[in-house]
Amino acid sequence: MGVAVKPKLAVYKFASCDGCQLSLLDCEDELLAVAGEVEIANFPEASRAVAPGPYDVSLVEGSITTPHDAERIKQVREESRFVVTIGACATAGGIQALRNFKDVREFISLVYARPEYIQTLATSTAIADHIHVDFELRGCPINKYQLIELISALLRGRKPNIPKHSVCMECKLRGTVCVTVAQGTMCLGPVTQAGCGAICPAFDRGCYGCFGPKETPNTASLSAWLKDKGGKSPDELVRAFRGFNAYADAFRKESEAHE
Amino acid sequence: MSERTIKVDYLARVEGEGALYLKIKDNKVEDVKLKIFEPPRFFEAFLRGRDFWEAPDITARICGICPIAYELGASYAMEDACGVTVGGQLRELRRLIYCGEWIESHILHMAMLHAPDFLGYQDAIQMAKDHPGVVRDALRLKKIGNDIMVLLGGREIHPINLCVGGFYKVPKKRDVRALMPDLEWGREATIALIKLIKTFPMPDFKQDYEFVAMRHPKEYAIIEGRLVSNKGIDIPIRDYDKTLVESQVPHSTSLHTHVVGRDTCHVGPLARYSLNFDQLTPLCQQTAREAGLGPACFNPFQSILVRGIEVLYAFEESIRIVQQYEEPDAPRVEVKPRAATGYGCTEAPRGICYHRYTIDEGGIIRDVKIVSPTAVNQPTIERDLRRFVEPNVGMTDEKLQWHCEQAIRNYDPCISCSCHFLKLTVERS
Numbered sequence: 196m197g198v199a200v201k202p203k204l205a206v207y208k209f210a211s212c213d214g215c216q217l218s219l220l221d222c223e224d225e226l227l228a229v230a231g232e233v234e235i236a237n238f239p240e241a242s243r244a245v246a247p248g249p250y251d252v253s254l255v256e257g258s259i260t261t262p263h264d265a266e267r268i269k270q271v272r273e274e275s276r277f278v279v280t281i282g283a284c285a286t287a288g289g290i291q292a293l294r295n296f297k298d299v300r301e302f303i304s305l306v307y308a309r310p311e312y313i314q315t316l317a318t319s320t321a322i323a324d325h326i327h328v329d330f331e332l333r334g335c336p337i338n339k340y341q342l343i344e345l346i347s348a349l350l351r352g353r354k355p356n357i358p359k360h361s362v363c364m365e366c367k368l369r370g371t372v373c374v375t376v377a378q379g380t381m382c383l384g385p386v387t388q389a390g391c392g393a394i395c396p397a398f399d400r401g402c403y404g405c406f407g408p409k410e411t412p413n414t415a416s417l418s419a420w421l422k423d424k425g426g427k428s429p430d431e432l433v434r435a436f437r438g439f440n441a442y443a444d445a446f447r448k449e450s451e452a453h454e
Numbered sequence: 455m456s457e458r459t460i461k462v463d464y465l466a467r468v469e470g471e472g473a474l475y476l477k478i479k480d481n482k483v484e485d486v487k488l489k490i491f492e493p494p495r496f497f498e499a500f501l502r503g504r505d506f507w508e509a510p511d512i513t514a515r516i517c518g519i520c521p522i523a524y525e526l527g528a529s530y531a532m533e534d535a536c537g538v539t540v541g542g543q544l545r546e547l548r549r550l551i552y553c554g555e556w557i558e559s560h561i562l563h564m565a566m567l568h569a570p571d572f573l574g575y576q577d578a579i580q581m582a583k584d585h586p587g588v589v590r591d592a593l594r595l596k597k598i599g600n601d602i603m604v605l606l607g608g609r610e611i612h613p614i615n616l617c618v619g620g621f622y623k624v625p626k627k628r629d630v631r632a633l634m635p636d637l638e639w640g641r642e643a644t645i646a647l648i649k650l651i652k653t654f655p656m657p658d659f660k661q662d663y664e665f666v667a668m669r670h671p672k673e674y675a676i677i678e679g680r681l682v683s684n685k686g687i688d689i690p691i692r693d694y695d696k697t698l699v700e701s702q703v704p705h706s707t708s709l710h711t712h713v714v715g716r717d718t719c720h721v722g723p724l725a726r727y728s729l730n731f732d733q734l735t736p737l738c739q740q741t742a743r744e745a746g747l748g749p750a751c752f753n754p755f756q757s758i759l760v761r762g763i764e765v766l767y768a769f770e771e772s773i774r775i776v777q778q779y780e781e782p783d784a785p786r787v788e789v790k791p792r793a794a795t796g797y798g799c800t801e802a803p804r805g806i807c808y809h810r811y812t813i814d815e816g817g818i819i820r821d822v823k824i825v826s827p828t829a830v831n832q833p834t835i836e837r838d839l840r841r842f843v844e845p846n847v848g849m850t851d852e853k854l855q856w857h858c859e860q861a862i863r864n865y866d867p868c869i870s871c872s873c874h875f876l877k878l879t880v881e882r883s
Contacts, residue, residue, distance in 0.1 A: 210495060213469045213868075214518020214611040220562060221610055223597040227589070230579045239464055241566065242577030243859070260495075290515045293500045301499070336518060336611040394608040398615045399785075400622040403511065405612075434505060439515065 202251035202350060205237035207271055209257030209264050210291050210319060214336040215282035216240055216256045222339050229343070232350060248274030252349055254342075255328075258284040258291050258319045265316070265325060272326040277349060280322045281342065283335035283439045287407055290335075291319035292442035321442070330355065335405035335439040338390050358389050359410040362402050365393035374401055379425050381435055386412035386445070407440035414449035429453040456480065460855050467567040467577070467859075469519050469868045474858060476839070481847045486839045488832055488862065498822040506532050506791055506817040507618055513809070513824065514612045517868055519562070522555040522603070523802030525616045526677060527809040527824075532618045534692075535796025535813055536789045543782040544620040545677075547606060550630075550775045551613070552676050552800070553768035554602025557640070558610065559803035560723075560761040560768075561599065563866040564651070565592030568758050571860040572654035588650065591643050595765070598636045602772065605629060620786030630779045637776065641769040645741055648762040652745045657857075659842060660752045663834070664713060665725035666698070668801055674733040674767060675726070676801045682729055683719065684750075691799045694808050700825065711830040718833040721805025722865065723760045724751050738767050754838060754864040761866075791817030802827050804866050828867045835865050 206216050220226065220241060229235075236246035253275035259265050272278055283289045299317045322328055330349075332341055341357055348355035358364075362384035366373065374380040374396045382401030384393065388409040395402045408414070414436070421427040427435075436450035460476040477485040497516055501509060509528040514521035526548060533540060540548070565588070566578040575581040582589035600610040605625055607613025615622050666687060668679035681697070682688050689697055698719070700709040713719050728750035731739065742763045751760055791813055798809040805827030812821040842861050846854060 208471060212515050212518040214515075214521075217469075217518045217611060220566065221596075221600060223593040223600070226593065227579070227582060230582075235577075235579060239467075240469060241467065242579070243467065243570075243856075244576035244580075290500065290512065291495055294496060297499075299496075335515065336609075391609075395614050395622075398608050398623045400614065400617075403614075434508065438511075 201232065201234040203236035203246065203248075204233045204346070205248070205250040205253040205271075205275065206235075206240070207237075207253060207255045207257075208240070209255065209268070209285070209322070210260040211257030211282070211284045211289070213240065213256075215285075215332075215334075216254070218281075218337050218339040218342055219254075222343060225343055229346060233346065250275050252277045252279060252346070255280050255285050255322050256282055258288045258321065259325055260291055260316050260319045262316060268322060268325050277329045278322070278326065279345060279349075280328050280331045282337050283333065283405060283407060284319075285322045286331045286333055287440045287443040288319040288321050290439050290441075293437065294319055295442055296437070319442070332357070332390075333388050333406040334390055338392070341390055360389050361385055361409045361412075362387045362389050362391070362393050362396075362406070365389045365391070366396050369393055369397060371396045374399065375420075375425070381421055381425060381427055381431065383417070383435060385417050386414050403438055404436070404446065405439045407443045408445035412445045414445055415452070418449060418453065458851065460851050460858070462855060462859065465859060465862065467570070467863060469517075472867070474839070474862065476843060476854075476858065478843070478847060481844075483840050483843050483847075486836050486843070488836050488839070490832070498824060501811075501819050501822045504819050506535075506811070506813045506819055509811065509819065510616055510618065511612075511614075516824070516826070518611050519559055519868060520555060520802045520804070520807075521612050522552055522607070522616070523800055523807040524809075524824075525613065526552065527798045527800050527807050528811070529616065529618045530678070530798030530800065531796040531809040531811050532798075532813070533787075533789060533796065534798060535794040535811060536792055537794075538619065538787055538789045540620055540787050543624070543780060544786065546775045546779065547621065547624065548616075548677055550772055551603060551606040551616070553772045553775075554599045554606070556676075556768040556803050557599030557765055557772075558596050558603065559599075559866075560765045561592055561596040563803075563863075564647070564758050564761050564765075565589065565596075567866070568860075568863050569651070569654070571856070571863060572651075572656075572758070588647070592647065595640055595643055595647070598633075598640045599768075601636065602633065605633065617786060619789040620784075622785060624781055624785045627779060627781050630776050633776050634773070637769055637773050641766065641773065644762060644766045644769055648741055648745050648759060648766070651759055651762055654758070656753070657755045657842075658753070659755055659838075661754065661838065661841065663720040663724070663752060664717065665728050666713075666719045666721050666806065666830070667725040667729045668799060668806060669730055670733075674730050674771075678800075681799065681806070683713075684729060685713075685716070687713070691808070692797045694797065694799065694825075695810070695823070698808075698825070698830070700829070709825075709829050710833045711825065712833070718837060719830060720834045721827050721830045722757070723764050723803075723805075724754065724757055725805065726801060727751055727760045727763065734763065734767055735770050737770060738763050741766055754861070757864045757866075791815065795821075804828060804868055805830060826868065828865070831865050831867065835862055835867065838864070 383404035668675035670679035
């Protein structure tokens, strides 16, 4: 009939804090415009109405931590043209991946009196460990402007403009004095992917790596500097790399090197 | 003999994953379960062995909607353990950023998650087609809350500028003062929103609750106070564990809370409003009366109005803080760790959020307990559902299901938080 069909957007949640999908509702100035361009077909946090798949773009938040979710994610792949993982949990296992370094059975008994009621996997893993992922947005939480850029790019059929360089570049662009050089503050900026706008150094604190490793990060060099010139202990280095992207390959290896 | 079940496998317009199961036999409710299948998240376990300084950033990740409740609850507990008090402008800034979180979270819930139920829309985007001005104003109100979070915290979700002892960097006086025009617009727009909500059809459903909230001698409690109730609780936060106890149920990854020796309790906006009405501003009290509210409110469906009054309070309190703000000399009070147990409790948008930490002399965390407001409210929500369904059992499954969802959303449940939430199943027989 010649009626333009709007692309369908779906939003899925796995183990997570809801913060990354909230970023979409936090686009107060852009939300109604986005809703004009795409059909928000399946977004339970915002709507009761669910339109059946397949979907053009599925945003996936959270990590895989239960046997049920390990199956559910396969269904998401089957009914989606593009699967985009949003945030540190979906791209690297998130803070939940701290369990990967310990015995999860001990964790269950610490939190729950009746462990037999609880179903959980020993690990918290990234979505890409289970299915093919077309694009990922980093961050704990993601940057909402990167989310708008990504949706716009996919709608126009172009590659999203998401830089892979380090947080250091953003500090320079912002004119922030280096907190490590000037104050000896522990900062993961040199090895962390840009995207947040280098907020932490602008507030006089070091980056804690919530966007995960940049392309080709030299974590060993940063650790050596922090140890020799910054006086940081191995325990402090382990904790620094073992944060919200603890199971991202480069950060995992670096934390293990100091254990 | 008739039996029916109503099931909602994945509850919408709530934060996190939950389901509802309702079994009706011979027009009597046989079983109600608010199932929480949000995967268990083991924050209490992750925190063991971490530095006390890391607790605000790590616990923020329990919830993307109310990170301030976790960042500040953890900070207050650590300060309590280390014998430090944070006062003056730093305390005012803590209240200001918390007002930002109340505005952002309450408006999100009122306008985008709850209002569509009263007006019969699937969601706020559908509602925006018929009521564009209302949705646009609500989005602007929400944005003002977020602007406060960004100015003081660096970003809306998981702010980076809060720490044990205060802040990494305090905002400039001129940047804080620049919030004023938006805050003044927000105060008026909130009054207009409350007047509109007053016209919504409101089910008559008064319940006998034990309301539990914090109370402070000098202010509408948000960040500090004693724990009080309308049935006799009046304790310092450190006695929390002797008064409120948790138990585990098979259908939930969230723990259930009861008052020792008594029943379930109710936390959140209705509890705060009903226990601390005398401490609201004259404008809030007058606006509440004009909206048809008394000095206490026992109808959970009216929570949407009470949230509006709290948003109004948050705007007025923000204006007060902004007007008197002077940059403090230091961004934080120095906190030296010592071996001790500390307690912290703040009023998250959904109700009290309790933290307890034991740390050693080097500041390493040895033991943790955190209780989210939704965990406390979960059994109360189930009780509400049971009492709401019985007189309304004649409704069609579809209508009953929607009303049950609305009754759940009265609590703005945050399921992500509570697991450390929602599908609806109604089974009729």
